[in-house]
Amino acid sequence: MEDISQMTSQQALCDPTKQRTRKRPGLSTLKLFIVALSFAYFSKALTGTYMKSSITQIERRFDLSSTHVSLIDGSFEMGNLLFLALVSHFGARLHRPRLIAAGCLLMAAGALLIGSAHFFMGRYKYDTIIQNNSTNISACVDPLKTAEGVQIEESVMNSEAACARESGSNMWVYIFLANALRGIGETPVTPLGISYIDDFARAENSPIYIDGVTITPRDARWVGAWWLGFLVSSSLLLVSSIPFWFLPRSLPKQEGEEDKSAPRHVSPDGTEETLSSSHNLKLTEIAKGFLPSLKRLLGTPVYFLFLCGAILESSSMIGFFTFKAKYMEQQFGQSASRANFLLGVLNLPAAAMGIFLGGLIMRRYKLSVVSGAQLCLTTTFMGYLLLLLLFGTKCDNLPVAGLTVSYNGLKNVSYDTDALFSGCNADCSCSAEEWDPVCSASGVTYVSPCLAGCLTSSGHGKNTVFHNCSCVSESFPVGSTTSVRLGQCPHAKDCSSSFTSYMAISVLSFFIIALGVTPSYMVIIRCISPDLKSLALGIQALGTRTLGGIPAPMYFGALIDSTCLKWSMKKCGGRGACRIYDSDMYRVVFLGLITCLSGSSFFFLIAVIVLLRRQFRRTELEAELQRTKASQGIELKASSNAVVEERGAGSSNSSWF
Numbered sequence: 001m002e003d004i005s006q007m008t009s010q011q012a013l014c015d016p017t018k019q020r021t022r023k024r025p026g027l028s029t030l031k032l033f034i035v036a037l038s039f040a041y042f043s044k045a046l047t048g049t050y051m052k053s054s055i056t057q058i059e060r061r062f063d064l065s066s067t068h069v070s071l072i073d074g075s076f077e078m079g080n081l082l083f084l085a086l087v088s089h090f091g092a093r094l095h096r097p098r099l100i101a102a103g104c105l106l107m108a109a110g111a112l113l114i115g116s117a118h119f120f121m122g123r124y125k126y127d128t129i130i131q132n133n134s135t136n137i138s139a140c141v142d143p144l145k146t147a148e149g150v151q152i153e154e155s156v157m158n159s160e161a162a163c164a165r166e167s168g169s170n171m172w173v174y175i176f177l178a179n180a181l182r183g184i185g186e187t188p189v190t191p192l193g194i195s196y197i198d199d200f201a202r203a204e205n206s207p208i209y210i211d212g213v214t215i216t217p218r219d220a221r222w223v224g225a226w227w228l229g230f231l232v233s234s235s236l237l238l239v240s241s242i243p244f245w246f247l248p249r250s251l252p253k254q255e256g257e258e259d260k261s262a263p264r265h266v267s268p269d270g271t272e273e274t275l276s277s278s279h280n281l282k283l284t285e286i287a288k289g290f291l292p293s294l295k296r297l298l299g300t301p302v303y304f305l306f307l308c309g310a311i312l313e314s315s316s317m318i319g320f321f322t323f324k325a326k327y328m329e330q331q332f333g334q335s336a337s338r339a340n341f342l343l344g345v346l347n348l349p350a351a352a353m354g355i356f357l358g359g360l361i362m363r364r365y366k367l368s369v370v371s372g373a374q375l376c377l378t379t380t381f382m383g384y385l386l387l388l389l390l391f392g393t394k395c396d397n398l399p400v401a402g403l404t405v406s407y408n409g410l411k412n413v414s415y416d417t418d419a420l421f422s423g424c425n426a427d428c429s430c431s432a433e434e435w436d437p438v439c440s441a442s443g444v445t446y447v448s449p450c451l452a453g454c455l456t457s458s459g460h461g462k463n464t465v466f467h468n469c470s471c472v473s474e475s476f477p478v479g480s481t482t483s484v485r486l487g488q489c490p491h492a493k494d495c496s497s498s499f500t501s502y503m504a505i506s507v508l509s510f511f512i513i514a515l516g517v518t519p520s521y522m523v524i525i526r527c528i529s530p531d532l533k534s535l536a537l538g539i540q541a542l543g544t545r546t547l548g549g550i551p552a553p554m555y556f557g558a559l560i561d562s563t564c565l566k567w568s569m570k571k572c573g574g575r576g577a578c579r580i581y582d583s584d585m586y587r588v589v590f591l592g593l594i595t596c597l598s599g600s601s602f603f604f605l606i607a608v609i610v611l612l613r614r615q616f617r618r619t620e621l622e623a624e625l626q627r628t629k630a631s632q633g634i635e636l637k638a639s640s641n642a643v644v645e646e647r648g649a650g651s652s653n654s655s656w657f
Contacts, residue, residue, distance in 0.1 A: 037100070040237075066578065115231040140428035296532065313601040358518040433569040
């Protein structure tokens with residue numbers, strides 16, 4: 001009797017019709033997981049985007065070149081790749097929600113440490129001849145008129161004091177390590193989160209779920225409160241980790257019309273594989289299976305080719321995102337705050353909407369793996385064509401005397417230190433290393449009041465105006481103003497229309513490219529064995545970050561540095577941050593590298609589509625052949641049964657007579 005009742009209970013557990021009431025809590029828990037994962041994605045995306053947007057401020061605050069600051073940005077990928085493969089392999093067999101929670105805590109700690117670096121450093125000071133209490137300044141100083149060298153001695157003493165303070169700039173190493181910690185924390189979020197959803201959601205629902213100063217903000221020396229956003233994002237990451245601690249290790253699979261048992265995977269050879277539970281495996285058994293699993297994964301041609309294409313495309317996009325705000329500042333004269341604001345208000349929502357709509361398209365039309373790969377290729381190619389249009393959205397170089405134009409107004413200038421000096425400032429004791437720009441009424445920027453040959457000034461602070469500037473009078477007719485004001489001259493008015501076109505094309509291209517993000521994840525998940533899903537997503541993230549996320553910002557930064565016209569100099573010697581770039585060369589180098597990398601990825605995507613078509617066509621032919629054989633067998637069996645029945649009927653009739 002006990003055996004019968006025990007069998008009945010076991011049958012009830014296996015009966016899908018009696019499991020519906022038990023699966024509803026799992027469905028609500030899955031939705032809770034999706035909400036929590038979405039908030040975690042929002043928080044980590046906010047932190048990552050803010051880090052990208054703070055690149056220029058960190059570069060100026062620590063007086064670094066673009067190459068060095070890209071190393072800080074790449075530390076996130078370095079920390080990520082240290083544990084990504086292991087977490088993806090082991091994490092799929094452990095408690096995934098709690099691993100994600102621990103990752104969110106590490107990301108919160110990393111963001112907090114980055115922001116707190118501000119409080120361990122002294123006040124930010126920049127080179128300028130202006131002081132708030134300055135009333136009458138003679139920028140052009142004759143070295144012969146300095147009384148007993150007092151001014152020179154004070155300058156040396158101030159330089160030594162500044163050199164002593166500059167030791168605090170080594171804090172960039174602290175930010176490097178904190179950003180690496182943030183990368184370690186991000187490791188479990190994507191591979192474990194997406195595989196968790198795909199394991200316990202309906203197959204057709206997975207795509208939609210996965211989706212006091214004297215300078216102004218436009219000045220090349222402006223830094224701002226770069227650290228504040230890291231403190232805010234750290235708090236959000238901390239909050240996002242809380243729900244994952246209370247979520248279960250696994251959930252019942254959502255009921256489907258065709259899938260009411262264990263989730264199955266149809267491999268390219270036509271065989272079905274069932275996703276088995278591995279909760280009870282020991283860590284040693286999991287470790288032994290790592291290398292064979294990795295070999296199986298990389299031995300899949302479709303996955304390997306798709307990975308190569310993803311690395312090239314991610315290199316292009318990572319370089320674009322890292323220096324996009326900087327490009328907007330240098331090319332169109334936008335302030336850092338406005339550039340980052342527009343990125344957050346326009347580009348990121350467009351990308352998010354594209355990812356969401358890509359998931360809707362996959363779900364609405366129930367696209368196959370081949371169709372998903374074709375959608376990914378189409379959207380990427382259309383976005384690529386739009387990126388080519390960005391070459392036409394440009395602004396001319398700012399006219400800077402001695403850098404982009406000569407002192408007499410000619411544009412052809414040889415970019416060297418001697419070009420900063422002219423007969424108009426020969427009697428001044430000017431330094432070619434300083435950067436304290438002033439603007440004339442004609443729209444020409446001078447590197448400093450001294451190099452402009454200014455003798456007197458009026459006003460104080462931001463309102464200081466220099467007068468009797470000999471270099472200004474040299475290129476203008478008699479009677480015109482020879483005064484200059486603080487700061488760089490703005491770009492020409494026609495630059496605003498170019499910037500509007502740039503933003504419109506950029507937003508549209510981001511949206512179209514993002515449409516293919518969710519289909520790309522579905523291609524990875526559907527073309528491999530179910531037990532390799534987490535590892536596949538992890539290796540993809542590892543590959544794109546190792547070969548894309550780390551080196552891409554570095555060679556992007558090195559090429560951008562090659563277009564610099566004026567470097568700042570550190571107090572203790574050595575080159576600091578770039579103050580002004582050659583806008584034309586910057587545009588060609590920056591956009592040219594992006595389009596080359598992105599265009600190269602198409603060859604791999606096309607190869608993936610060709611392989612998928614062959615594999616699934618073979619699968620369909622084999623399935624059709626099996627159905628034909630089965631139908632023939634049924635017909636033969638039916639005909640044989642008919643013959644037997646006829647014989648039986650004949651024998652019965654003969655016996656009746």
